Amino acid sequence: MPNADPSTCDADTLIDAVIDREGRYVNHPTDRGGPTCWGITETVARAEGYAGDMRALPRTVAAAIYRRRYWLQPRFDRVALRAPRIAAELFDTGVNMGTATATGFLQRALNALNRGARDYPDIAVDRLIGPRTLSALDGFLAARGKGGETILLRAMEALQGERYIALAERRPSQEAFLYGWLANRIGQN
Template identity: 55%
Template sequence: MATINGIIEEVLTNEGGYVNDSRDRGGETNFGITVATARANGYTGPMKAMTRDFARSVYMKQYVVAPGFDKIAAISMSVAAELVDTGVNMGPKVASTFLQRALNGLNNQGRDYPDLLVDGVAGQKTRDALSAYFKKRGKEGEIRLLALLNALQGERYLSLAEGRSANEAFLYGWLARIAA
């Protein structure tokens, strides 16, 4: 998974094909793309017939380029992969918020780089903080940052299951995203 295309292919594989589970508030999905997202991106056909290529284009536009995760990939492909996967499952703003919170917690009380405004936008200041973090912490820092991002993701999954009993049906499967 050394490329953006590799990240998207992994997401497509993880998401699988067509699903229409009545417990899922997203309704029909195909390749992890909800019917609402498909329609918002111009797809008009039946969800079962949506192609992998269409899903790939939505992922690239909405979950890689729009939130700036392609620019994060230039700093760390592993962090970008985590953000794309989390963004697909929880929304890019949530994924960006996790990164900003994690970087704030790891900045040595602002001595290593300034605190970030936690606004869910992975812009230049977030990228600068990420670069400063890696300059200070190196490869071991990347491993620990990824662990923290996964911890935040896991906590969110548990909160979703606690807040809506129907989501308990999905918790075990959601955890596969962070167990790998």
């Protein structure tokens, strides 16, 4: 997560950083998200009850949407209590790819790093943060110690990078965004 201190994982700091990075109104012709303001797509804004012109979306409304939809609902706040850098990555990836995708990256990485289920049981890749995912995260951190969070973060970023490249390969129009995605979304923690 660029422009945020990953050691503390304060939601307000994460939200401000993503809003600053995303900027005001954009409607890029090849962006499948359509019109956005502060990084909030029109579809998300409408689903969250905003009915006004997207160019006029207040920053405070965007911040409230980020907190509710991309921090509290997916339970990334629970992850932050255990692994602040992982929570920051989940938030940033969730904003860009969806919270279910971000959570799936965490679950896949936890399963791949559990040494054949010796450190903790495999978990379902259900793309939801629940008691089993949190327990697996606790097990991973206990087994791997202080450096474990860094390795888990690298595994999640590898999955994210692969997804960006695959997206650009499937949809050449998305190549316009690939460089920025890799520059601004990978390896910032």
